[in-house]
Amino acid sequence: MSQDYIGAARPTYLYIYIAGTVLLLIAPLIGLYPVLGTNMLCFAIFATGYYLLLGCTGLPSLGHAAFFGVGGYLAGYGIKVIGITPEVALLAGALNGAVLGLIMGIVAVRRSGIVFAMVTLALAQIVYFLCVQIPQTGGEDGIVGISRGMLFGVIDLSSDTVMYYVTLFFFLAIFYFILRVVRSPFGLLLSAIKHSEYRVISVGFKPNNYKLLVFVISASISGLAGSLKAMSTGVATLGDVHWMTSGYVLLMVLLGGLGTILGPTVGALVLVFLENKLGAIGVFLGSVTGISWFGTLGQSVPMVLGVLFVLCVIVFRQGIAGGLMLLLERISSNRKRPDDPGDFD
């Protein structure tokens, strides 16, 4: 990877952000089903928070499903059984993510790379087993029929479209927050830790503290995303706590592109959309090509995802957004860099 595409001084980025925001604002008006849209945005929030840890700091966590899933359970149990309001439910998800993230982080940040992934996975499994065992989560059935209620007592969330726009608001706020974090001195330090931990120590910082802080921030955002998802779909299940959800968010970030903050969003939107429409896409492909096998595509979502994982790693490492950025850069600069051997045209 030649450089990180985070750079602040690129006006093209501003246009992309504005265009993206407008597109998301009008999406329900031009035919996107709001429930699907809300789900896509929840995962976009989740993936953006995850990106702070993976993309900026280089820590591949496989434990984030715990924060996401428990956030959903808390929102579900709180709203359905205790009767808390939606804003309290969201706060509970985020706070719980932070606390769980702190506990898990204290153990996990002492390792890096592949061992970090294994350790976070094993610690998240404790949470998973707790969720299986305690009666409040509803075990295999999960919590169903979570009502959305009134946000701040005034915004009625029961309409799907309203829920979409509220989620969009949270998404934009968190995207902006992450953008600021990445460009702050703290964000630069994270990037330094990613590239050489020894050098960061040698200039007098303690990387573990920063890694822990970033772990807690991203865990908290995951918890918020989980609560939002449980509220919008009305269910909280074991599937969200299962470690495959962590793998899934990792795939989103990579599919979108690791080098850019737009990557996780693009990856999440594309992947959730694809997963929901796979059956329809299969039927379409089947009717076009005449191969009846495509018609069964909808039933084998995990296998298609697996193939996507493999393809992403082998042939498409810069991701969708990363690839587009490279293309854009090439078009906008439109001149050869002096150190570029160049193509002979």
Add this chain to the structure above:
Amino acid sequence: MPLNLFFLQLFFGLTNGCFYVLLSLGLTLVFGMLRIINFSHGAIFTLGGTFAWAAQEYFAVNYWVMLLLAPIVIGIFGIIIERVLIRRIYGLDDLYSVLLTLGLTLIIDGAIRSAFGVAGHSYEQTTFGTVSFGPIMVPLYRLWVVVFSLLVWLAVWLLVERTKLGSYLRAGVENAKLVGALGINISTLTSLSFGLGMGLAGLAGVLAAPIKTISPVSGENILVVVFAVVVIGGMDSMKGTLLAGIGLGLVESLVRIYYPEGSSVIIFVIMGAVLLLRKQEMKKVEI
């Protein structure tokens, strides 16, 4: 609890520990040579068990034949996977090996689910009977699992520590470039160790088939436990896998006796404690 039941539980723990040993042995072999952790190890375990079950169900192939055949088939499958896919990601960030092997897990599990259904199967158990040591009755099959697993561990240990091939392997772990310069084919060695690791996982699957329900879910669950075992035992150490695997299997069974609710998480808790107490390792830097 009566003494004989206590020892029976302990013996069950020992059997589980042996599965941990076989699985973590494969993981550490692959990690030593390739510097990747194979996240599809659990799926391969399931694949081994499913092979054994399917062979008996559809072709009436004997258990003992599958015990030999399944690891070989899976080992060859592993070598192909290494040649076609894993080879392309050497030298890249750890992240890519995690994603690639996770993807393989999804594909293998998906294939097993669509071919044999979601529920998982228990193997048609041939009665092996029990053998008694004084007041303690021990199921003969589990005794066989323990003895056989320990023999396999010993064989792999001897292979790595006492043979010429093993010395190449160990040298390759130390410095692959230098060993390559001496005219030893490193790329064959990496393929072989990946195949051997996969074969061991498949073997564990066949061994487990008569006493455990084999399904993609059980494979994933045991894999995460084995990760904790490997982290506790040390990522590179074969003796560490033996001690940690057996020890944790026994601890798990003790917890199951005295505090059943905690038995599924105890190994992860121990892992957390070990990590907090052990000195922090650092990532290598390139300057």
